[in-house]
Amino acid sequence: MSARADAKDKLRVWLRLLRTTRAVEGALRESLRTNFDTTLPRFDVMAALVRAEAGLTMTALSRQLLVSNGNVTGIVERLVVDRLVSRADEARDKRATRVRLTSKGRAEFATMAAAHEMWVAQLLDRLDAADVRALTSVLAKAAPEHLPDHLNEPEAP
Amino acid sequence: MSARADAKDKLRVWLRLLRTTRAVEGALRESLRTNFDTTLPRFDVMAALVRAEAGLTMTALSRQLLVSNGNVTGIVERLVVDRLVSRADEARDKRATRVRLTSKGRAEFATMAAAHEMWVAQLLDRLDAADVRALTSVLAKAAPEHLPDHLNEPEAP
DNA sequence: TGCGGATGCTTTAATCTTGAAATACAGGCA
């Protein structure tokens, strides 16, 4: 196959990927809003934090979510106001802040996460196990780690 | 496989899908900014318009891009200021507006689209033809048309 | 004809998002 045809096929599949992702994201956003009165970015931040018992720095958060540093500041700020996360000075590095889920945040996230998992399963209802495996393996090859430099996330310390 | 394990696998693959899409989108956004001093939403609107010789209404645009109607108003407004698209009253329906690429818009888009296609091909470099086919067929099953109602786009008149 | 619900669009407030600039601190090295 010519490089030109290959590029066209990749463009087509990229557009399809983008469209599917947007549709699923939109459905999840709507569900989060109507059921829990919250937003996708807030959910994403809490999801990143729930696995980090000891909390994460702002930079670790922004790298994990692939969003800008300034963006995280605002989302965390609003979560702090709602007492869902807390901030504490990092002992070893006076520049850094350690962000953690509060117990309230942990409790609320648990409820939302269960619903979220169910919604995703419903949205991807038509995919069978083989589809999921195929998708997983293709995405592994195209994964962010293989993309240009500035998108790469340095390994944890 | 249990429904529960199935749900977990779907959640995992969804997170991977989201992350990959974000990484590619981020790279494309950066390339558009540094090379053409424009943004992804502007590019998306122009891409939707380039295939519609006769133009599109605001609603058709917002449905095609899966974004809200109010959002399109703002993006088109800025494109009009830059003389890349034009607005005209729709003859048959006084509520509607028909948006078109100007010749300047068409020319600028042609240049950007060529680069964009190349960038996408590079970003998806590691996928071979079989991967692209597999991805296409899986996404076809999970496509937006199969997602909840409010995400569906009614067929053209 | 005229009513009533539906549709197309814009506006608004709130949130999200980015990229760049500014501030503060860290760490290596002369």
Added chain:
DNA sequence: TGCCTGTATTTCAAGATTAAAGCATCCGCA
């Protein structure tokens, strides 16, 4: 020690995004 560069974070301006409200128009139907 003192500087220089790099890192962590916040702030800012501009743009993007949504949901909801409001206005104008359309269309089916009594």
